[in-house]
Amino acid sequence: xxxxxxxxxxxATRRKVLGAGLLLLAGCQKTETPHFHGVDITGANYAxxxxxxxxxxxECTLADFKGQAVLIFFGFTQCPDVCPTALIRAxxxxxxxxxxxxxxxxxxxxxxxxxxxxxxxTAYTAAFDPTFLVLHADxxxxxxxxxxxxxxxxxxxxxxxxxxxxxxxxxxYDPAGRLRLLLKHEQSAEDCADDLRxxxxxx
Numbered sequence: 102x103x104x105x106x107x108x109x110x111x112x113a114t115r116r117k118v119l120g121a122g123l124l125l126l127a128g129c130q131k132t133e134t135p136h137f138h139g140v141d142i143t144g145a146n147y148a149x150x151x152x153x154x155x156x157x158x159x160e161c162t163l164a165d166f167k168g169q170a171v172l173i174f175f176g177f178t179q180c181p182d183v184c185p186t187a188l189i190r191a192x193x194x195x196x197x198x199x200x201x202x203x204x205x206x207x208x209x210x211x212x213x214x215x216x217x218x219x220x221x222x223t224a225y226t227a228a229f230d231p232t233f234l235v236l237h238a239d240x241x242x243x244x245x246x247x248x249x250x251x252x253x254x255x256x257x258x259x260x261x262x263x264x265x266x267x268x269x270x271x272x273x274y275d276p277a278g279r280l281r282l283l284l285k286h287e288q289s290a291e292d293c294a295d296d297l298r299x300x301x302x303x304x
Contacts, residue, residue: 135299138292140283148250148280153236156219163278169206170300171274175252177213178225183269188229190290197294201301207233212254214243275300
């Protein structure tokens with residue numbers, strides 16, 4: 102009798118083959134846990150949605166951007182440094198993503214609707230990237246939205262005019278519309294792009 106045909110040997114061989122198959126299956130099903138540079142806020146119970154107006158005064162919600170990663174930044178067009186820095190970085194992130202950049206939508210939400218008209222907002226963001234979209238609301242809805250997103254802002258008088266103190270982080274949603282990340286203002290464009298790339302390929 103061929104030793105390989107012995108029942109005990111055949112049974113052991115089958116067990117080895119089955120074990121190898123199960124290991125291979127487990128390897129195929131394994132998903133890597135993302136390692137973000139930003140703050141992972143997956144499952145947070147705030148910033149779930151918004152109801153704001155776009156540049157054409159049409160109501161927008163998060164559902165309008167399903168299938169795309171969404172980066173939201175709150176600011177104002179007369180901001181001297183924080184907002185321009187955030188938008189320059191967002192444009193660079195989109196460039197660094199290459200072909201995946203088409204799957205990222207950047208939204209700029211004004212905290213200063215008294216001065217930031219749709220026309221002013223559109224001209225402002227277009228200087229950074231013409232694909233960026235602007236959102237606005239009246240003062241009450243702006244305050245309610247900022248509160249829902251835990252965004253701090255305060256009007257500060259400056260002679261005959263005023264400026265705004267405000268939060269400097271960005272929120273990121275994955276293509277399924279789930280809030281996932283808080284990008285810190287000091288993060289580099291490269292680190293932000295790496296975070297977005299992980300979301301786009303693991304969501």
